Amino acid sequence: MSRPEASPKSYARGREPEASVALALLATMRRDLLALLRRPGAAFNSLAFFALVITLFPIGISPDPELLATIAPGLLWVAALLAALLSLDGMFRDDFADGTLEQLLLAAQPLPLMALAKVAVHWLTTGLPLALMAPVLGVMLSLPPGSYAVLVLSLALGSATLSVIGAIGAALTVGLSRGGVLLSLLVLPLYVPVLIFGAGAVQAAIAGTSVAAHLALLGALLAVSLVFAPWAIAASLRISLNG
Amino acid sequence: MxxxxxxxxxxxxxxxxxxxxxxxxxxxxxxxxxxxxxxxxxxxxxxxxxxxxxxxxxxxxxxxxxxxxxxxxxxxxxLLYLGHAPGVKAALTPLENLAWYQAMAGTGGTEAQRMSALEMVGLRGFEDLPAGQLSAGQQRRVALARLELTPxxxxxxxxxxxxxxxxxxxxxxxxxxxxxxxxxxxxxxxxxxxxxxxxxxxxxxxxxxxxxxx
Amino acid sequence: MWAFFHKLASPKGFYAFSARLSPWFWAAAAVLIGAGVVWGLAFAPADYQQGNSFRIIYVHVPAAFLAQSIFVAMALAGLVFMVWKIKLADMAATAMAPLGAGMTFVALLSGAVWGVPTWGTWWQWDARLTSMLILFFLYIGVIALRGAFDGRDSGSRAASVLTMVGVINIPIIKYSVEWWYTLHQPATFSITSRPAMPVEMWLPLLIMVLGFYSFFIAVTLTRTRSVILHRESAKRWVRELAGEDG
Known part of the structure; x- marks a missing residue:
């Protein structure tokens, strides 16, 4: 770790690339988590939004448990998806405003990887909590027993893809003053496959059929987006910052 | 060189x-x-x-x-580039901000280095305050501390x-x-x-x- | 050879070249679509199941083809623009986007109209219609994103990235929507995936498809020309051109 203190003329040239990338990734994740911890409101908001939307449906449709049970998988998934979407806009916005995003782009580390660190923090602070909270709301919607584990698993897996793909939209709109609505317009069509396989997994669990195919496809979506999206996020960030 | x-x-x-x-x-x-x-x-x-x-x-x-x-x-x-925005996160203290920059520069760095850099820009006593509570000029000084910190x-x-x-x-x-x-x-x-x-x-x-x- | 392409890729060169090219495509589009419409609507035999209402296929299918092809073409143009920094490619993508959105809308509308005699409703969550609807939203997103940037160059680049992301997603969306559809409505039959069509039915369809593609090329050439004039309005050759014309 330690390095002799650099005298003004022996300029630090950075360390071995791999070590320095790992160090930078960890430092960035630590910094973002710390910043969120100091202001937990943002992460809490999307959870509250999730609960609120779920509350609206029985009021708007019917309190009939049987009806709710049939639509619960879809409702839970759509509401979680919207809650994740709501928090996307903030993924890069603070960093953009305070100039740290500009500095991130100037770092010698590869930007796609560094962007992925920020995506990971987003998932840890929104997608994962949403997935963990979903069973409680499932009970309120009379979600049939036996599908709860699949609900959590599909949401945890699917929301990671939502964060990765959503980051492209967030990066494209971070420089726009009113990017929020536009962001939903850009990102929601791309969310369709995740919704289909995610809600499908829960429905399959309720029907008692195999959920393996659904979960495998969700995993495949995550793998594909992890391969392609970081480059798109990096390119979008450069466009938003430097035109 | x-x-x-x-x-x-x-x-x-x-x-x-x-x-x-x-x-x-x-x-x-x-x-x-x-x-x-x-x-x-x-x-x-x-x-x-x-x-x-x-x-x-x-x-x-x-x-x-x-x-x-x-x-x-x-x-x-x-290269060390300082842009229009100071590049200082408001939720973090000056020390934490500098620690991130050190990590991005490829060195873990020590707290002593960060402290002395902050002292050189006249921010002694402010190192543990969230940067959001500092004035615009002080935030700019946090950014300038990088000139000392990462040569x-x-x-x-x-x-x-x-x-x-x-x-x-x-x-x-x-x-x-x-x-x-x-x-x-x-x-x-x-x-x-x-x-x-x-x-x-x-x-x-x-x-x-x-x-x-x- | 390379010099020719280089000249063609410059807005000025393309402007001159396309002036000679576009009338041919307009003519081809008019002849093919005219022939296809007459043949398809008047002479092709009626469908044994759907009667005459199947004839809407002669609009629906070509429009749906174009809707997808134009998005792919926009993505290719975006790639060329981002990698080789050829501004003409971006101008073409700008010119294509509204036509693509329009074609998607035509495909949706004709699908909905077709739904009335076939399903008895204006809208059915058919796999193809659903993915067409999502494609429509993708088009709107690209157009809106381009317009949202103050700087034109940044808007172009952002739209290019989004188009490329979209084109990777289109097959995934199509596949997943089809999977979703078969899970939920295995019984309903889809409007266009039908077995062997007789020659006298698909030949006019082929002519219509070719006509629509000619129309697309003609519109793109013409619209790209106007985008060129708009963007290069400060350049000397455009001013001279304006001077000549009065």
Whole structure:
């Protein structure tokens, strides 16, 4: 770790690339988590939004448990998806405003990887909590027993893809003053496959059929987006910052 | 290791308008290059091009006689850029902010180094306060502490004197002079009258064409 | 050879070249679509199941083809623009986007109209219609994103990235929507995936498809020309051109 203190003329040239990338990734994740911890409101908001939307449906449709049970998988998934979407806009916005995003782009580390660190923090602070909270709301919607584990698993897996793909939209709109609505317009069509396989997994669990195919496809979506999206996020960030 | 950043026949067009054309520049060790021009003349754009952030230009840039695009990673490891925004996260303390910059520079660094850097910019006693509670000038000083913390030969500074008080300006001038005397070099924009006893080149932008004057 | 392409890729060169090319495509589009409409609507035999209402296929299918092809073409143009920084490619993508959105809308509308005699409703969550609807949203997103940027160059680049992301997603969306559809409505039959069509039915369809493609090329050439004039309005050759014309 330690390095002799650099005298003004022996300029630090950075360390071995791999070590320095790992160090930078960890430092960035630590910094973002710390910043969120100091202001937990943002992460809490999307959870509250999730609960609120779920509350609206029985009021708007019917309190009939049987009806709710049939639509619960879809409702839970759509509401979680919207809650994740709501928090996307903030993924890069603070960093953009305070100039740290500009500095991130100037770092010698590869930007796609560094962007992925920020995506990971987003998932840890929104997608994962949403997935963990979903069973409680499932009970309120009379979600049939036996599908709860699949609900959590599909949401945890699917929301990671939502964060990765959503980051492209967030990066494209971070420089726009009113990017929020536009962001939903850009990102929601791309969310369709995740919704289909995610809600499908829960429905399959309720029907008692195999959920393996659904979960495998969700995993495949995550793998594909992890391969392609970081480059798109990096390119979008450069466009938003430097035109 | 001699430092040399060269730009030849640099031209930048934005949305159909030429910001500058046929701009030839050279910055070597021990030199300060000051970019001047009215608002909107492309000073920040030029600084972003010279710091490798903008790739949308015509002409060529060489870093240590190699094309910038080819040695980009190497170049970034020798560069310290301070932009319009200070690059300081409001939720974090100055110490935590600097720790991130150290990690990004590839060194873990020590708390003692960060403390001494903060002390040099006159922020002793503020190191554990969230940066959001500091004044604009103090936040700028946190950014300037990076000049001490991560030694890099080439500094590109966009309006570094913004929001800095008079003593701060004198301190920064002294630091720039020391950096240049130590073999470093600086590219900067400022509206401030500079009082630095080292060789200084000027580039004047505006009028659609950059004019170089020594 | 390269000099020719280089000249063609410059807005000025393309402007001159396309002036000679576009009338041919307009003529081809008019002849093919005219022939296809007459043949398809008047002479092709009626469908044994759907009667005459199947004839809407002669609009629906070509429009749906174009809707997808134009998005792919925009993505290719975006790639060329981002990699080789050829501004003409971006101008073409700008010119294509509204036509693509329009074609998607035509495909949706004709699908909905077709739904009335076939399903008895204006809208059915058919797999093809659903993915067409999502494609429509993708088009709107690209157009809106381009317009949202103050700087034209940034808007172009952002739209290019989004188009490329979209084109990777289109097959995934199509596949997943089809999977979803078969899970939920295995019984309903889809309007266009039908077995062997007799020659006298698909030949006019082929002519219509070719006609629509000619129309697309003609519109793109003409619209790209006007985008060129708009963007290069400060350049000398455009001013001279304007001077000549009065």
């Amino acid at each position: 001699s430092l040399r950043l060269q730009a030849r026949k640099l031209a930048c067009e934005r949305d159909g308008r030429w910001l500058f054309r046929d701009l030839d520049l050279e910055i070597r060790s021990g030199e300060i290059l000051r970019v001047e021009g009215p608002n909107g003349s492309g000073k920040t754009t030029l600084l972003k091009i010279l710091s490798g952030q903008l790739a949308d230009y015509e002409g060529s840039i060489f870093w240590r006689d190699a094309p910038l695009r080819r040695v980009h990673r190497n170049f970034l490891a020798s 890099r030969p080439l500094w590109v500074l966009d309006e570094p004197f913004t929001a800095i008080d008079r003593e701060g300006v004198a301190d920064l001038e002294a630091r720039l002079a020391a950096h240049v005397r130590g073999g470093g070099s600086v590219v900067l924009t400022t509206h401030q009258a500079l009082d630095i006893p080292v060789p200084m080149c000027r580039v004047r932008l505006g009028e659609g064409k950059g004019n170089v004057a020594s």
